[in-house]
Amino acid sequence: MPRQPRLDTPGALHHIIGRGIEGITIFREEADRHDFINRLAKLCHERSIAVYAWALMSNHFHLLIRTGIQPLSTSMRKILTGYAVHFNRRYKRCGHLFHNRYKSIVCEDDPYLLELTRYIHLNPVRAGIVESLNALCDYQWTGHGVIMGRIKNNWQDIATVYSYFSNKKKEAVARYEAFISDGITAGNHTEQSNGGLFRSADEWAEVQSLRSKGIPIPSDERILGSGEFIQRLIAEAEQRMKETLRLRKRVPDLKEFAERITKLQGINKDALMTGCRSQEVARARKIFCQVVVKKAGYSGAEAARFLGVSTSAVNRLANEDELPEVVMIISC
Numbered sequence: 001m002p003r004q005p006r007l008d009t010p011g012a013l014h015h016i017i018g019r020g021i022e023g024i025t026i027f028r029e030e031a032d033r034h035d036f037i038n039r040l041a042k043l044c045h046e047r048s049i050a051v052y053a054w055a056l057m058s059n060h061f062h063l064l065i066r067t068g069i070q071p072l073s074t075s076m077r078k079i080l081t082g083y084a085v086h087f088n089r090r091y092k093r094c095g096h097l098f099h100n101r102y103k104s105i106v107c108e109d110d111p112y113l114l115e116l117t118r119y120i121h122l123n124p125v126r127a128g129i130v131e132s133l134n135a136l137c138d139y140q141w142t143g144h145g146v147i148m149g150r151i152k153n154n155w156q157d158i159a160t161v162y163s164y165f166s167n168k169k170k171e172a173v174a175r176y177e178a179f180i181s182d183g184i185t186a187g188n189h190t191e192q193s194n195g196g197l198f199r200s201a202d203e204w205a206e207v208q209s210l211r212s213k214g215i216p217i218p219s220d221e222r223i224l225g226s227g228e229f230i231q232r233l234i235a236e237a238e239q240r241m242k243e244t245l246r247l248r249k250r251v252p253d254l255k256e257f258a259e260r261i262t263k264l265q266g267i268n269k270d271a272l273m274t275g276c277r278s279q280e281v282a283r284a285r286k287i288f289c290q291v292v293v294k295k296a297g298y299s300g301a302e303a304a305r306f307l308g309v310s311t312s313a314v315n316r317l318a319n320e321d322e323l324p325e326v327v328m329i330i331s332c
Contacts, residue, residue: 010297011318012067013109015116018080018102019060026087026097027056033141035086036061039079044155048075050299051156053117055124055142062120064113066157068297076102109315114164118183121147125184133181147176159301163311254292254306260329261287273308283325285309289317290326 020026027033033056040063043049049072053064067075084097107116121144124130130139137150145151147158149169162172165179252260262269265284272284285307292298293314300318304311 010067010069011294012072013107013113014063014065014067014072015105015107015112015120016063016065016076016102017060019099021096021099023059023099024097025058026060027058027141028091031090032087036079036083039082041153041155043070043075043078044157046070047297047299047302050160050301051143052113052161053120053143054156055120057123057127057129062123064107064116064120066299068299070297072104076104109319114161114179117161118180121180122183133177133184144180148173157299157301159304159311160299160315163300163304163315167310167312252296254298254303257292257296257329258288258306261291261325264325264328273306283323286317286320287323287325287329289314290320290322291329293318294322295326 018026027036036056040051040054044051047068048070049068050066051063052066053062055062080098080102087097088094107113121136121142124139124142125133125136130136136142137145137148139145140151143156143158146153146156147161161176162169165175166172258269258272261284262272265280265287267280267284271278271281272288274281288307289300289303292303293300300311300315303318304314307314
């Protein structure tokens with residue numbers, strides 16, 4: 001059966017897995033890992049992607065990212081092709097470095113953003129590379145230590161992960177740590193198959209059972225989420241990509257988007273960044289979140305900093321039913 005095309009729309013959450021060809025080691029030395037991370041960081045600084053979780057193992061890697069305006073295939077090509085070329089030069093080898101194409105699963109944010117963050121960051125513990133959760137905090141080849149505040153980098157999106165636990169950093173870190181610890185004590189209550197398809201075993205068994213009885217049910221191995229999410233994602237993918245093409249030549253900055261939206265709504269642009277709760281201002285904020293996060297590829301954390309609100313508030317507004325003004329802003 002021919003493989004299906006990748007699903008990719010601006011703002012989609014992806015779990016990505018890449019493996020070395022024939023299981024070979026793709027990270028031999030620290031220099032290799034730094035090379036890979038520098039390429040990943042560059043894309044984050046360019047706002048091509050946002051990275052929530054990551055882990056570099058010896059012969060494979062895991063990434064949990066959200067795409068921006070740039071297609072996922074372009075971003076991954078910049079990382080993998082450049083890395084493979086330099087790897088081959090360093091070790092005087094030739095030929096392919098990675099096994100086939102990387103795996104990419106589009107995921108529904110809730111509950112999979114947190115579940116996959118925990119799964120990815122616990123990989124070194126489960127593989128015996130680090131001995132304990134405390135040691136994982138100082139292990140520099142996953143994003144766990146960054147979220148815990150023990151390791152610093154300026155490219156990983158930790159604000160989005162914090163927003164699921166608390167608006168206060170110290171409390172968010174403590175709750176995140178407890179969440180990760182629960183993952184160790186509880187063991188694997190989810191099943192990973194097909195190189196990264198992360199589902200409840202019972203849920204997938206039910207899908208297969210219903211299908212065997214001739215009962216249609218939405219499912220797609222490229223997607224991790226509810227049936228409603230799967231249907232919506234497939235239906236919207238083509239339309240959202242068409243809208244993105246209008247923005248691709250030049251993506252307005254957040255200030256310009258704010259000016260367009262407040263002008264359309266007939267309110268003062270400064271009102272968008274205040275605590276005003278009038279109906280007009282609330283609607284303008286919702287339009288702003290839906291345009292910049294779901295259409296223009298900005299992260300929820302960037303939009304939150306601009307508005308002076310929490311990341312969770314931005315993500316909630318961005319994922320509510322789309323307002324008709326959104327199309328007008330994208331089109332102008």
